[in-house]
Amino acid sequence: xxxxxxxxxxxxxxxxxxxxxxxxxxxxxxxxxxxxxxxxxxxxxxxxxxxxxxxxxxxxxxxxxxxxxxxxxxxxxxxxxxxxxxxxxxxxxxxxxxxxxxxxxxxxxxxxxxxxxxxxxxxxxxxxxxxxxxxxxxxxxxxxxxxxxxxxxxxxxxxxxxxxxxxxxxxxxxxxxxxxxxxxxxxxxxxxxxxxxxxxxxxxxxxxxxxxxxxxxxxxxxxxxxxxxxxxxxxxxxxxxxxxxxxxxxxxxxxxxxxxxxxxxxxxxxxxxxxxxxxxxxxxxxxxxxxxxxxxxxxxxxxxxxxxxxxxxxxxxxxxxxxxxxxxxxxxxxxxxxxxxxxxxxxxxxxxxxxxxxxxxxxxxxxxxxxxxxxxxxxxxxxxxxxxxxxxxxxxxxxxxxxxxxxxxxxxxxxxxxxxxxxxxxxxxxxxxxxxxxxxxxxxxxxxxxxxxxxxxxxxxxxxxxxxxxxxxxxxxxx
Amino acid sequence: xxxxxxxxxxxxxxxxxxxxxxxxxxxxxxxxxxxxxxxxxxxxxxxxxxxxxxxxxxxxxxxxxxxxxxxxxxxxxxxxxxxxxxxxxxxxxxxxxxxxxxxxxxxxxxxxxxxxxxxxxxxxxxxxxxxxxxxxxxxxxxxxxxxxxxxxxxxxxxxxxxxxxxxxxxxxxxxxxxxxxxxxxxxxxxxxxxxxxxxxxxxxxxxxxxxxxxxxxxxxxxxxxxxxxxxxxxxxxxxxxxxxxxxxxxxxxxxxxxxxxxxxxxxxxxxxxxxxxxxxxxxxxxxxxxxxxxxxxxxxxxxxxxxxxxxxxxxxxxxxxxxxxxxxxxxxxxxxxxxxxxxxxxxxxxxxxxxxxxxxxxxxxxxxxxxxxxxxxxxxxxxxxxxxxxxxxxxxxxxxxxxxxxxxxxxxxxxxxxxxxxxxxxxxxxxxxxxxxxxxxxxxxxxxxxxxxxxxxxxxxxxxxxxxxxxxxxxxxxx
Numbered sequence: 001x002x003x004x005x006x007x008x009x010x011x012x013x014x015x016x017x018x019x020x021x022x023x024x025x026x027x028x029x030x031x032x033x034x035x036x037x038x039x040x041x042x043x044x045x046x047x048x049x050x051x052x053x054x055x056x057x058x059x060x061x062x063x064x065x066x067x068x069x070x071x072x073x074x075x076x077x078x079x080x081x082x083x084x085x086x087x088x089x090x091x092x093x094x095x096x097x098x099x100x101x102x103x104x105x106x107x108x109x110x111x112x113x114x115x116x117x118x119x120x121x122x123x124x125x126x127x128x129x130x131x132x133x134x135x136x137x138x139x140x141x142x143x144x145x146x147x148x149x150x151x152x153x154x155x156x157x158x159x160x161x162x163x164x165x166x167x168x169x170x171x172x173x174x175x176x177x178x179x180x181x182x183x184x185x186x187x188x189x190x191x192x193x194x195x196x197x198x199x200x201x202x203x204x205x206x207x208x209x210x211x212x213x214x215x216x217x218x219x220x221x222x223x224x225x226x227x228x229x230x231x232x233x234x235x236x237x238x239x240x241x242x243x244x245x246x247x248x249x250x251x252x253x254x255x256x257x258x259x260x261x262x263x264x265x266x267x268x269x270x271x272x273x274x275x276x277x278x279x280x281x282x283x284x285x286x287x288x289x290x291x292x293x294x295x296x297x298x299x300x301x302x303x304x305x306x307x308x309x310x311x312x313x314x315x316x317x318x319x320x321x322x323x324x325x326x327x328x329x330x331x332x333x334x335x336x337x338x339x340x341x342x343x344x345x346x347x348x349x350x351x352x353x354x355x356x357x358x359x360x361x362x363x364x365x366x367x368x369x370x371x372x373x374x375x376x377x378x379x380x381x382x383x384x385x386x387x388x389x390x391x392x393x394x395x396x397x398x399x400x401x402x403x404x405x406x407x408x409x410x411x412x413x414x415x416x417x418x419x420x421x422x423x424x425x426x427x428x429x430x431x432x433x434x435x436x437x438x439x440x441x442x443x444x445x446x447x448x449x450x451x452x453x454x455x456x457x458x459x460x461x462x463x464x465x466x467x468x469x470x471x472x473x474x475x476x477x478x479x
Numbered sequence: 480x481x482x483x484x485x486x487x488x489x490x491x492x493x494x495x496x497x498x499x500x501x502x503x504x505x506x507x508x509x510x511x512x513x514x515x516x517x518x519x520x521x522x523x524x525x526x527x528x529x530x531x532x533x534x535x536x537x538x539x540x541x542x543x544x545x546x547x548x549x550x551x552x553x554x555x556x557x558x559x560x561x562x563x564x565x566x567x568x569x570x571x572x573x574x575x576x577x578x579x580x581x582x583x584x585x586x587x588x589x590x591x592x593x594x595x596x597x598x599x600x601x602x603x604x605x606x607x608x609x610x611x612x613x614x615x616x617x618x619x620x621x622x623x624x625x626x627x628x629x630x631x632x633x634x635x636x637x638x639x640x641x642x643x644x645x646x647x648x649x650x651x652x653x654x655x656x657x658x659x660x661x662x663x664x665x666x667x668x669x670x671x672x673x674x675x676x677x678x679x680x681x682x683x684x685x686x687x688x689x690x691x692x693x694x695x696x697x698x699x700x701x702x703x704x705x706x707x708x709x710x711x712x713x714x715x716x717x718x719x720x721x722x723x724x725x726x727x728x729x730x731x732x733x734x735x736x737x738x739x740x741x742x743x744x745x746x747x748x749x750x751x752x753x754x755x756x757x758x759x760x761x762x763x764x765x766x767x768x769x770x771x772x773x774x775x776x777x778x779x780x781x782x783x784x785x786x787x788x789x790x791x792x793x794x795x796x797x798x799x800x801x802x803x804x805x806x807x808x809x810x811x812x813x814x815x816x817x818x819x820x821x822x823x824x825x826x827x828x829x830x831x832x833x834x835x836x837x838x839x840x841x842x843x844x845x846x847x848x849x850x851x852x853x854x855x856x857x858x859x860x861x862x863x864x865x866x867x868x869x870x871x872x873x874x875x876x877x878x879x880x881x882x883x884x885x886x887x888x889x890x891x892x893x894x895x896x897x898x899x900x901x902x903x904x905x906x907x908x909x910x911x912x913x914x915x916x917x918x919x920x921x922x923x924x925x926x927x928x929x930x931x932x933x934x935x936x937x938x939x940x941x942x943x944x945x946x947x948x949x950x951x952x953x954x955x956x957x958x
Contacts, residue, residue: 035601036601096579098577099578110516145554159552
C-alpha cells in the first residue's frame, strides 16, 4: 500500500521493431499469454472480452439472415478428411492426430478439425432429402487446430477460435449469393465494429481455399504496411457434395447434388485490431468493440469527496457505457493514465478536487490525445457523441493511411520500388497466369491479395510478362 | 405439394421403454444426431438454440458476480495432467491422446482436455504474484473430451460442451464461499430457467471429483425416477496450488499458496430437460428456455384472409416473443399440431376463418392441453401471462412428482422395496462409512446423490450397518 509507481513498463518503439511491439502489446495489455502447449495461447479476460464483442455483433447479423448455429464433433476420422482430394492435400500436413484413447490404440486415427467442410458434408448427406429442406444455413462457433510451424499470438496460433458457416443450396445462384452476402457481413463487422477499412475481392486461383471454386476475401492493411486477410467466404459448387453424396429431390422429382458454401472469421481479428490501430503508447481500441469504453481516474483521490464523486459518476455512466473506475491505491494518477492508454481504452475521464468544485471533469481521447472539459451534468449524454466521433476518426485515420500506402505499378521495377519505399498495397494489371504470380512473389515477397470487385483500368498489359491484361490485382506482403 | 400428412412419426411409449423414448425425442425433435465419430453427436439447430439460451442466462449471472471469461488451450501435455495424483487417476483412463501432428511423431503426447484444472493451475502460477491479484475468477465455455465406453446423446457423450469456472483466492473462507455461490447460481439456472427442482448438497467422499476436498452438487430427478447430477462445484483447498506452485505474497509480505475452486454445467442439461418434462406426446419445453415459445398454425390456410391474418399476428408477437408461423403447404393442421407438440413448443395458437370473424384465436397449452379462446386484441399481452403460468406449472409438476418419489428408509429392506416399487430418491441415515455406501450400491444399484444441506432426522442408526448415524443421505439410481 502507498508504494507509488509512476511509469508503465516499456513498450518497444512501434517503428523500430514492429514484431516486438506487437508481442509487447499482447502481453502487457494482458490480451493473451503463452502456454506450455507450444504454439497455443491462453486468451486472457481482456482479450476474450474483445472476442465476445465480436461474436455478439457478428452472431446477431448472422441470425438476421437466417443463419442457425449448431455444434459438430471436433474429431473427424481420417477417412472422412480424405474424401475431397484438393482439400486433404491442403490440410493434411497441418493436422493433429488422435491415435490413442481410453487407454487403447485406435483402429482408425481421428483428426482434430482444421476446418469442418468434411464433417458438415457428411452430415448434410444424411439430413438432406427434398428441395423443401433447402437451404441449410448452419454455423458453428468453435476451436480448430492447425499445426503451424511458425506461430504468433492471434495471427497464427495452432489452436484458434472462429466461426465456420457451412451452407447448402438448391441452385448455384443461391449459393453464390450467400457467399457474397456473408462477405458483406464481414465487411460490416470489420469496418463498422473494428473501424478497419477493407478491400473486397476475389482470390486468384493460387490463393483459393483448398477445394473451393471461388474464394472471396476482405483484406486489411496494418500499421507496418503488411496486409492481413481478415475474413473469407468460399463457393464450392458441387466439389464436396458430389464425393459426399449430398443430394436432394428437386421440385420435378429428380435427384440433384446441392451447391455449397463456407465462410469464416477468427480470433485473428484481435491481431488485426492491435496492428491496424496501435501506436507508440500501446493498444488503441475502437469504442464499439472496446471491453472498457471509458475509465474514470480520480486525481488526489484522498482529498475530501473525490472518491465519492468519482464513484457517483461511475454509477451513473455504468448504466449506458462499459466503464471502469481506477481506485488502486498503489499507483499514481500519472501511472494510471499511461496504463489505460497502453490498454487502449478510448476515453479517460479525470476527476480531481478542482474539477468537482467547478462541476466539471476532464475527458481525454485516446485516438488524438485531445483534452476536453465537460460539465458533470452533461457528461452522460456527451460521452456517446465523443465515442461515436472516436470510432469514425479511427476508421478515417486507417483509410487515410491505406490511401497513402496504395501504390500503382505498371512495371516490375515500379512494383519493387513502391513496395520497398512505401510498403502497403500495389495495384497492377495481371494477365491471369500463375507463373507471373509466382515470379512476383519470388521477386518482391508479395502475394496477390485479391482481384478487387471495384476494378480500375491501370494499363493495358500485365505488370510482369507484358502480355495483354484486363484484370486489376492488388498485391502486398502479408501476415 | 398438396400431399397431406396427418400423422407424426411414432414415438415409443414413455413408460414402456424410456430409453427408446429418449432416443426418439432426440432424433425426431431434431435436437441432435449421431455422427461417424463414435460416441460424439452433432447438436442440431433446435438443440443448440436451447444451449444458447442456457449459456446467455448463465453467463449473465456469472458476470454479475465478477466472473471473467477466458480461453485456454484444448491440448494439455501429459506431464501437466499428471501433476496432481488423484486427478490423473480419475481422468487418465478416459483421455484421448494426440501423438502425431504436422506429419511427425510428437516427443510428448498431448491430452485433449477432459477438464482444465491442470492448465488453469499451471497458468495461475505464472499470473499470480501478489494478494492484489486475487481473487482470479475465470471461466471458459468450451468443448471437452472423455472417452466413455457407453454413450448417450447429451447425457454421456465423448465430446460435450460446458463451462468450467476455475478460481483462486487468498483465503479458504473466500474460496469456500465462491464454491457455494456458484452452486446457488446453478440452482437458479436449473430451477428458474429449466423449471426443474434441485436437491442441493455435498457429495460423499466416494462420489467427489478427482482431486477435490469437497464437491457440492445440484441433483435432479427424471421422469423414470432416476437421478441426474445436473451441476457440480468443487472446493480444492490447496490440492492443486501446492503441486502447481500457485502462490502469492500476502499483505504481510509472506508467501502463501492460494485456495482454489472449480465448477461446471454442460450440455447434459439438455438431456435433463428432455427427461424431466417430456411425456407421451414428446418433448415439453419450459417457455423461458424454449427456442420457440409459441407457434401460430393457420387453419384452412387457403381461405380468404387467413394466411394474411396469421402473418399479421406473427409480426405483432415477434417483437416480444420467440414465435414461429407454420405455413407449410404439404401438411394438414392436424399434422402440424402433433408435430409442434412433439417438439415441445409451450403454446400453439390456432387461427381459422371462424376465429378471425370473431376476432379471436385459440391458444393451446402444451403443459396441460388446455384450450383457451383469446381476443386478437389482447393476445399480445395475455401470452406472457400464459407463458409465465406454464413455466410455474411445469416446475410444480416436477416438484409434485419428486415429492411422490421421495422415499424414506430405515432398513435395507425398506430401501430396496422403495426403490423397486417407487423409484426416485431414498432418504436414509448413514454412518459415514464407505463400506455401507458400497454395499448399498451392490444391493440396490443406488449411488449416494448427496448429503443434503437441509438435513432431517429420520432415525438414529445407519440404514445399512445399524451403527449410530447422524447424517442424512439421499440415494438413487443414476444417469
